[in-house]
Amino acid sequence: MTDHNSCENAAAAVAAGERLGVTVWPGMELQTREEVHLVCIFAGLKAALDFQGFVYDRLPKLPNRPEKLGRQVIYDEAGRPAGECPKLLLASCEVGLEEAFRRVTAAGGLCYPAHVDRRAFGLIGVLGPFPPEAPFPAYEVSRGTPVDRVRRDCPWIPPGAIVVSSDAHRLEEIESGRTLLEMERPTPAEFLAALEGRVGRKVVVR
Amino acid sequence: MRLEEIARRLGLEAAVAGKGMAAEVTGGYCSDLLSDVMANAKEGYVWVTIQTHQNVVAVAGLTSVAGVVIAGGHRPDEETIARAGHEGVTILLTPMSGFEVAGRVHALLSQTS
Numbered sequence: 403m404t405d406h407n408s409c410e411n412a413a414a415a416v417a418a419g420e421r422l423g424v425t426v427w428p429g430m431e432l433q434t435r436e437e438v439h440l441v442c443i444f445a446g447l448k449a450a451l452d453f454q455g456f457v458y459d460r461l462p463k464l465p466n467r468p469e470k471l472g473r474q475v476i477y478d479e480a481g482r483p484a485g486e487c488p489k490l491l492l493a494s495c496e497v498g499l500e501e502a503f504r505r506v507t508a509a510g511g512l513c514y515p516a517h518v519d520r521r522a523f524g525l526i527g528v529l530g531p532f533p534p535e536a537p538f539p540a541y542e543v544s545r546g547t548p549v550d551r552v553r554r555d556c557p558w559i560p561p562g563a564i565v566v567s568s569d570a571h572r573l574e575e576i577e578s579g580r581t582l583l584e585m586e587r588p589t590p591a592e593f594l595a596a597l598e599g600r601v602g603r604k605v606v607v608r
Numbered sequence: 609m610r611l612e613e614i615a616r617r618l619g620l621e622a623a624v625a626g627k628g629m630a631a632e633v634t635g636g637y638c639s640d641l642l643s644d645v646m647a648n649a650k651e652g653y654v655w656v657t658i659q660t661h662q663n664v665v666a667v668a669g670l671t672s673v674a675g676v677v678i679a680g681g682h683r684p685d686e687e688t689i690a691r692a693g694h695e696g697v698t699i700l701l702t703p704m705s706g707f708e709v710a711g712r713v714h715a716l717l718s719q720t721s
Contacts, residue, residue, distance in 0.1 A: 437640070522641075529661055530642035530643055532666055
């Protein structure tokens with residue numbers, strides 16, 4: 403689960419998931435200074451919240467304007483409103499995408515560009531079809547975009563590194579079963595192992 | 609009008625003075641989305657942007673623009689400067705906004721045509 407520039411709801415989602423038997427990885431959809439969105443997934447809450455602290459320090463020192471931009475509600479694990487984030491999260495963090503990749507990876511997390519095909523906030527749309535310096539383990543393609551087109555435009559994307567996700571902003575937008583991860587355990591480390599095609603793991607895009 | 613004269617008249621700081629400084633400027637384009645610049649910038653243009661990532665250099669080379677103006681007081685990443693120096697791509701800096709600098713470049717080009 404990756405909120406925009408924030409992990410405020412991660413603890414509640416992880417706790418609710420534990421109760422319901424669903425594994426939730428705490429994460430963030432980071433907006434870098436290039437206006438590229440990166441999916442950042444962490445192995446635990448502590449790492450996620452540490453990274454959130456780093457991001458908050460580098461966001462513009464501006465308050466959210468709920469009347470114009472919507473409220474940024476923080477929920478508890480039962481889904482009840484428990485607070486509100488006052489910071490403006492709809493902004494770019496003052497960090498380049500290569501540095502963000504290094505930091506998330508150093509914290510034991512997984513970091514890869516979100517919806518690379520989108521003109522707005524997608525790696526290729528914003529920065530062109532060039533191989534990035536950062537060795538991202540995955541590239542997320544939007545649902546609805548032909549994966550073959552992305553492969554043709556960006557032949558440098560390693561085979562097996564493409565994942566398709568729904569970029570769901572609402573529960574009903576979550577699509578089931580486009581990308582299957584065959585893993586030994588549901589952990590981010592195993593996700594990485596699947597992306598790397600280690601024995602017994604794989605990523606299947608349907 | 610050549611790019612070096614535009615830079616001098618508008619007080620643009622040359623972070624990297626590449627071969628394009630001597631080029632005759634044929635027009636301009638303003639955009640921060642590199643995919644859009646690749647589709648629309650033409651040879652000899654001045655490209656005004658606030659994007660500072662090193663891919664700016666690759667796109668400037670591909671499109672053969674005369675030079676890149678990074679507006680709004682944004683400073684390019686170190687890798688961007690290094691790569692521009694290596695590839696001879698001109699990077700000019702200004703505290704003026706993109707709107708302001710584009711308007712002034714447009715006015716200078718209109719005078720001479």
